[in-house]
Amino acid sequence: MSGSVNRPVRRRTFVLGTAAAAGTAALAGPLAQGASAAAFGYTDDGSNYVVDTGASLVFKVSKSNGDLTSLVYRGVEYQGYGGMNSHIESGLGTSTVSIRQSGTTILISVAYGTLRHYYAARSGENNVYLWTNKADTSVSATRYIVRVKKGLFLNDEPDSYTYTNSTIEASDVFAKSDGQTRSKHFSKLRVMDYNYVGWTTGSVGLWIVRSNHEKASGGPFYRSLLRHQSADGGGLYEILYYGQNQTEDQRFGLQGPYVIAFTDGGAPSSSLFPGTLTTSWADSLGISGYVGAGGRGRVAGVGITGRNTAYAYTVGLANPAAQYWGSARASDGYFSIGGVLPGTYTLTVYKGELAVYSTQATVSAGGTTTLNSIAIPATNDPSNASAIWRINDWNGTPSGFKNADLMTYAHPSDVRAAAWTGNVVIGSGSETSAFPCYLWKDVNSGLLVYFKLTAAQAAAAHTLRIGVTTAYANGRPQVAVNDTWTSAIPSPPTQPNTRSLTNGSYRGNNHTFTYSVPASAWLTDTGQYNVLKINVVSGSGSTSYLSAGTAIDAIDLLA
Known part of the structure; x- marks a missing residue:
């Protein structure tokens, strides 16, 4: 099932990125201009809305079902394998798809039953911003997958496999001839450990920068598939809800933005990362379920005593509508968690991944809920x-x-x-x-x-x-x-x-x-x-x- 290689591979590199890694990589900022000087705007080719970002990226979205049907960067098509597009879940059915331009932003809206999905482009950026609003269980929408053509990025990482490998479990875990195993599930990382996932050749990088996962489930230590590579091509995932190993019920509402980002081979800009990305430009776009920075609050803790300083401590917030987390400072346990939707949350302090303290915290829009120093009782550890x-x-x-x-x-x-x-x-x-x-x-x-x-x-x-x-x-x-x-x-x-x-x-x-x-x-x-x-x-x-x-x-x- 092999095929011809679409373009030369300069370097085989697999990256699951963190903010620290991005700090040392060659960055391509969200407003960095590409090599091309095309005009920002969109056209209609009859079947698709065609968006030119005015940088080096042109993408197409199907007018019939909201699939991402083309992703051309510097003249090279990256989208698609096996005759399939990039899309929510395995693709939506007939949808209502519309487009409009607001100054330096183009927004494509997709409506399918109770589901709303959005693509946005910003002038001069090699990025596609995505939001997904799953309102209920009437529509299956648990992931977005970017399908990438074979031969563009090659690797032999834990989440890669070929069809010559022997299948050892459930048609998705494989063994190589040398006895090493491979599976799309083998991501290595917890959700709190990465900001982006993708590949680089050294001169081109293709990434998904994850959302803040406020409407996902499972908390900061959750693990799910992030990426795969096979003989057919590769897939990059933003998991909206993943049923495997799930410890929480599914949450509903708007999730995003998550970002498809192209770079000159370096990591995506840290300004796109969850926690640092600002989207005031989207406040007036009419995205269903969107809550801007002014409608969110913060929780801050003076410190945490009773810690074992040999371990990292994480503070989590969770209720049926949303989840958030942040790291406690090693020196004194101070923490601050921003961008929180209003509501009352269970606040949990984790030693490593073990819950050792719990209380309640109520967040209001535009406010900061300040907690006095938390004392972990000795008997809790x-x-x-x-x-x-x-x-x-x-x-x-x-x-x-x-x-x-x-x-x-x-x-x-x-x-x-x-x-x-x-x-x-x-x-x-x-x-x-x-x-x-x-x-x-x-x-x-x-x-x-x-x-x-x-x-x-x-x-x-x-x-x-x-x-x-x-x-x-x-x-x-x-x-x-x-x-x-x-x-x-x-x-x-x-x-x-x-x-x-x-x-x-x-x-x-x-x-x-x-x-x-x-x-x-x-x-x-x-x-x-x-x-x-x-x-x-x-x-x-x-x-x-x-x-x-x-x-x-x-x-x-x-x-």
């Missing part, structure tokens, strides 16, 4: 509990466990993964690195942890805690000690009901299982190792890596 032993630290992620980093961009069967089996000895110094980040009923259930107790410790009952970040098919841990005591089977907590552990995500709902182990379970000989067995139990799941499983945050035996 499970790491503060005195433990006889602890494997990993409590931070809401499996980071540090065996294979944890690899699992954000590879399948568990990947040749680069260390063996998922193997037991753990407390006091060995390798407890965390030897303990697998994921446990499955069909793969490594029955893992053993060896540990010794003093006479005083063995004479008392103790609480064992196992923290998890998600589960697949209701997988949860049942434990046994020394083959003399076995816990009850715990009830499964609420978790996403889709694949997770095999498609690059450990993110679900953090949950702590607690087990009260009686003193009679311990060995009285202090020279002998007690043996903890951790089994994965469930009545659901398939086989192998799709059997019931769970991702581990931390395990400890309290004093």
